[in-house]
Every structure is written in C-alpha cells, then in structure tokens.
C-alpha cells in the first residue's frame with residue numbers, strides 16, 4: 001500500500017474474526033515499530049507477543065468482561081464526554097474492551113525502560129521515553145494496516161499494569177504504555193465516524209490567526 005493510503009486506511013478496530021495470525025507478519029510489524037525515532041538512541045523497547053488464548057485470557061482477566069448500560073451511561077457522564085461524535089465512539093468502544101483483545105489474533109504488550117517515576121515528571125524531557133515508544137506504537141499501527149490487519153489498543157487502568165507484569169514477568173523497570181491487539185477484521189466491524197475538522201482551521205501560518 002502507498003504511504004498515504006495506509007494513513008487514510010488506519011482505523012482503531014474492535015471487532016475481529018477469532019482466527020490465528022501469521023507470526024511472520026507480526027515480526028515485520030514489530031520491525032516497523034523498531035524503526036521509529038527514539039529520544040536517547042537506545043530503542044530500549046521489548047514486545048511480549050501472546051498468541052496462546054489461555055495466556056491471553058489470563059492477561060486480560062482484570063478488564064471488565066461486560067459493561068451494563070447503566071455503567072456505560074455513568075462512565076460517559078463522569079468522563080464529561082459531551083460531543084456527540086465522541087460519545088458514539090465511546091458507546092461502541094467501552095463495552096468491547098475485553099472481547100476485542102480476546103478475539104484479536106495476538107496481543108502485543110510493548111514495554112519501555114523507565115528508571116524514574118513517569119507520573120512525577122520534572123519537565124517535558126522526563127517524558128521522552130514515553131513519547132518515543134508511542135512513535136514506535138504508531139509505526140506498529142500503520143504497519144498492521146499495511147499488512148491488511150486491524151489493530152486495537154487499550155490503556156491499562158487501575159492495577160492492570162501490575163497484574164499484566166505479574167502474568168508476563170517483564171522486569172520491574174519496564175512499563176507497558178498499552179495493550180495492542182492485532183487480527184483479521186470482522187466483516188461487520190464497526191467504524192465509528194471520525195470527528196470532522198477543517199484542515200485549514202488547524203494550520204496557522206506564521207502565527208496563530
């Protein structure tokens with residue numbers, strides 16, 4: 001696929017066919033991730049790839065399996081999601097968090113080395129390792145798209161990070177920014193409408209006008 005075709009085709013997918021995935025493709029996708037820019041030249045990133053369903057089930061066990069309509073309404077309200085297009089996307093996404101990772105052909109846990117408290121940064125550059133791995137993650141998303149797979153992601157909430165660490169045994173100084181699921185896109189996958197914007201309103205030539 002041509003670069004801009006890939007960029008335009010990339011969407012977050014939460015409906016997968018429950019089918020295995022080609023591990024050679026996963027290697028190419030991770031290799032694309034490893035080409036991303038990195039703040040300290042080190043690319044100290046590792047990827048735990050889980051395609052054994054029993055391990056996936058254990059890994060995602062802390063994610064709520066069902067979300068009632070009442071709970072969904074409560075979340076949308078308490079997160080102050082007031083935009084209609086945004087709300088629709090969350091109504092679709094929140095109830096699918098467990099199932100999307102379960103049905104993906106594999107779950108990848110990217111991890112990066114972090115030696116100080118990420119949540120108490122003293123300045124912006126203290127977040128550089130976190131920023132760098134997100135460059136890597138975007139490359140993974142684009143590469144998965146170019147391979148004609150869908151991808152999804154979830155940010156670990158509450159104690160999910162510690163739990164995943166205990167299941168997968170990655171070292172204490174490494175942090176997972178997110179779960180990534182990659183898989184074959186279901187025929188009836190939902191594509192929530194993207195929020196519209198006018199590009200020219202977002203570009204400010206020679207100063208904010």
Ligand SMILES: Cc1cc2nc3c(=O)[nH]c(=O)nc-3n(C[C@H](O)[C@H](O)[C@H](O)COP(=O)(O)O)c2cc1C
Nearest residue numbers: 010011012013014089093094097152153154155194
């Ligand atoms: C930093 C970040 C965090 C996100 N967290 C989640 C998440 O926890 N669960 C989820 O299903 N999607 C998550 N997403 C995906 C967004 O919901 C999605 O990118 C957004 O709705 C736009 O849709 P699109 O990616 O299909 O264009 C996240 C995306 C980003 C960049």
